[in-house]
Amino acid sequence: MKKVYLLFVFFCIQNILAQANPDDTIQVSVLTVGVADESHSLYGHTAIRIKDDFRGIDRVYNYGMFDFRTPNFILRFIKGDMQYFAGAYPYADFEDNYHYENRSIYEQTLDLSTYKKLALITELEKSISGDDKFYTYKFIDRNCTTKVADVINDVLQKEVVYKHDVSDLTYREVLYPYAENQFFQKLGINLIFGAKTDQQATKIFLPFDLKNNLAHTEYKDKPLVSETKTLFEATRIPQKVWWDSMYTLLFFLTLIVVINNSVVTHSYFILIGILGIFFCLVGFYSFHKEIAWNYNVLLFNPVLLLVAYFRATHKRTAFMWSSFIALASLVIYLLYMINKVHLVIVWPFMVANAVLLIRGLILYLGREKQRK
Incomplete structure (x- = not known):
């Protein structure tokens, strides 16, 4: 009691x-x-x-x-x-x-x-x-x-x-794992982001x-x-769509290279070039510092529009110079990307662009030589 x-x-x-x-x-x-x-x-x-x-x-x-x-x-x-x-x-x-x-x-x-x-x-x-x-x-x-x-x-x-666990990771590297199951979303995010996201987080x-x-x-x-x-506590099962993977990208880029058709190649270069122009314009237009100074334009290069145009109009000298500029841009891009985390998802574009440009130069110059 x-x-x-x-x-x-x-x-x-x-x-x-x-x-x-x-x-x-x-x-x-x-x-x-x-x-x-x-x-x-x-x-x-x-x-x-x-x-x-x-x-x-x-x-x-x-x-x-x-x-x-x-x-x-x-x-x-x-x-x-x-x-x-x-x-x-x-x-x-x-x-x-x-x-x-x-x-x-x-x-x-x-x-x-x-x-x-x-x-x-x-x-x-x-x-x-x-x-x-x-x-x-x-x-x-x-x-x-x-x-x-x-x-x-x-x-x-x-x-x-404040951030107690500061490491050598960049903002891009911190963000990279979040889209693990969405390949094309990860690809788009890393292509639209510019130099700021490569700063230390x-x-x-x-x-x-x-x-x-x-x-x-x-x-x-x-x-x-x-x-x-x-x-x-959510019981999540990651949503994985069968086509949303690196293999889909490899399939289409390989198809473009293997087909070896001038119309397909020109269409590819035009699409890539337009995307490059978009990256340039949005970088100047937007107040988002994360998408400014986007070096991915060296890969999605507006110069490829000129390559397609000069080849279609048979302007030999202009075609050669624009192709060399595009190839030089690829080399610079590769050197800059060596230590970047998203190199593993953009390399198919690098290979496809290089193969198409080099093959285009060889074939076009060979035909010009035969005409002479």
Whole structure:
């Protein structure tokens, strides 16, 4: 009987303390969402959860929101002035959405004082209603993950959250494994990215990068994360389409080389050249620094348009010079690509271009010699 009485007193005291200082019931945590196969979900997602059982609050602050109805959405996204914004909604909706998409949810509870929790909530509320609600999205420098890291650092008034595990890896090398099961998506990503992504990855910009670094972050001589939980573990089976592989690319490029038809070769060069022009123009047009100075134009070379044109119009000297320039560009590209991670997926284009250019020179010059 005495034990029951003492237990009753204990719970009464705990309830009184909770009512006297209800802010102690606030839980602040960082949510990391698993990856999926679609382009927008390829790298995961980050958000902040505020849970307060005393007040019946459980909501998520999400910095990765955008409106598909934005006028000229595609052009603005490519240009790099697309406006993302922060929003807040019930955690139940957040969880239901990622259950539906079959994406894991991991939670890291932050060990903060009551004062810091309230300060963070104040900043989060400002971010969804104030002048800073909208921000210009940048793939590396400003996204849902960097915004979460920034708001935590602002509240702590110190750069506590930063990349602890800096290695020699570049941003491109960090990104490369994420599209392991989507070959053509990986190929497209690495072709559109320029020189900036080959810089050393010194910033936290991916959700799981933030998750891993938070696990090693300390604040006031103790771990910033007090608890890590798996809220939902997805049972994902990677979606693998039979044709989405290196073998498909090799098949078509081999077919183009083996057919040895001038119309097919010219069409290939025209397509490659147009893509090269696109890489050049989008690099100048876009504010995304990640796609500027794209050296892949040495492979997808606009000069190939001239090669096709001069050969079709039998302009011998111009054809020779344009072919030599394209071949020299390939050699420079190969030397530059020696230590690049995406060499293993672009080499079929290098071989195909080299074979077609050299064979074209040999055949064309041979015919010109016979005519003489």
